[in-house]
Amino acid sequence: MNAIVLVDKPAGISSAEVVRRVKSRVKPARVGHLGTLDPFATGLLPIMIGEATKLAPFIDGGDKEYAGLIRLGVETDTLDRDGAVVRRADVPAISAEKIAQVTAQFTGAIEQVPPVFSAIKRAGVPLYRLARRGDDVAPPEKRSVEIKRLDLKCEAPDAIRFVATCSPGTYARALARDIGVALGTVAHLEELRRTRNGAFSIADAMALADILAALDSGALPPRLISLRDALVGIPELVVDGAAEKRLRNGDSRALDSQVPPGGPLFKVISQSGELTAVARATSRVTAIVERIFNPEATEA
Template identity: 90%
Template sequence: MNAVLLVDKPAGISSAEVVRRVKSRVKPARVGHLGTLDPFATGLLPIMIGEATKLAPFIDAGDKEYAGLIRLGVETDTLDRDGAEVHRAEVPAISADQLAMVAAQFTGAIEQIPPVYSAIKRAGVPLYRLARRGDDVAPPDKRSVEIKRLDLICEAPDAIRFVATCSPGTYARSLARDIGVALGTVAHLDALRRTRNGAFSIGEAMPLSDILESLDSGAPPLRVINLRDALVGLPEVVVDTAAEKRLRNGDSRALDSQVPNVGALFKVISNSGELIAVARATSRVTAIVERIFNP
């Protein structure tokens, strides 16, 4: 199977565990995922199988959309509900106007300090591993992210419901912490669900249990995205059999005079409709092949 599966991840397991469970059913095919979800989080997790694992550099740059719940008054070491309490503070009364002001404050380009419990590496070791073994871990450096949409609704005196659309690399746990500070208290992320990852949406996803049951039965899952369709938005160039053979032998000149806009990535498609390669136009008439996909 060379395809993308859109998994609706349940709470309580890691993204790596989802990969392990799928891989055990499709081996020896390679399996990977796009955009890690924390174990407590649910929602959209694209799983790449076989040749689809080569797609990651070309489709993992889209915005993410999340819905979740921020719990006020308690901060944890992981900034989510699974962590140990490290601070507690009173929660002031919060008005709708205050929430609107805070939402505006965090909309647009902002700077964010990622959580200590994150996959960011220091000296080649993920910070969460250092933190879990008891090392004194300094917070990561600030990074620039963009929040394109942020809606905040007061659900309870100590709970804020939110919907956010943000750039890749944004940490929802850090956003929850910072919103708590802006509201005059502390906070952690109590629930999180990813509803969009680039061009993929949760409406296209299937529960993990359904996908595993389908794979166990030997039948392909009902919703499978092929390589060509996974690269949403890229222009296409169709080549004949002779040009396909040249490309597979490493001859990028087979694309001469067929390229779209200079600098643009594009899909190279066979006469039968299969994805052969992703290429980049280097001039009006020449291109280089970024990745070849085996049939």
């Protein structure tokens, strides 16, 4: 089983726990995920199984789309509903004009300070671990991110419903915090749902319970994404059996004079239709192999 399955993650469990539950049913295959979702969050979590784990460098890093609810007047240490309250503030009346102003303020390239409770590492240790054990953790350095689309709507005097399309590395919890400040108060993220991760959509995802039930029954979950299909928009080169054998033996010269246009990355496809390799063009006629895939691989 070498494929990607799109999980609609439920609230209350970590992304690592989703991986653990899938892995326990597909041993000894490797299992990984793209784009961590916090335990309170729901939505799209791509799970890579077997050889699909090798795809991460080529498909991770796409834009993310989120929908959620910002609760105004209360800030928590984690900037979400699971954290301890650290600050309260009055919520001013919010006009339509103010919403439009804040929407414009946070659309486009912005600077953002990630949450202290994050997986960013300091001296090799994730900041959230330091924060959870009570260490005095300085905030991470400010970073540049891009909010490509932002819709804000008042749902209640102390609640803002939002939809955002963000560049990789954007923290929705930090966005909620900063929007609260811009509205003259404090805030935390009460609800979060990821609806898109790069080329993957929540419309193609399945409930975790349904995926686990299929695996428990000995069946493959429907809607599996093959290695070949997971690499969307990358040119393909179909090679014959002799060239495939040379590639598997580490000979990139098997691709000489066969580099397809549209690169630099391209997929190398066997005559049976399987993804054999991902290669990178180094000229119009030469390439190097970035990764070899073995559809028969099962070991972790």
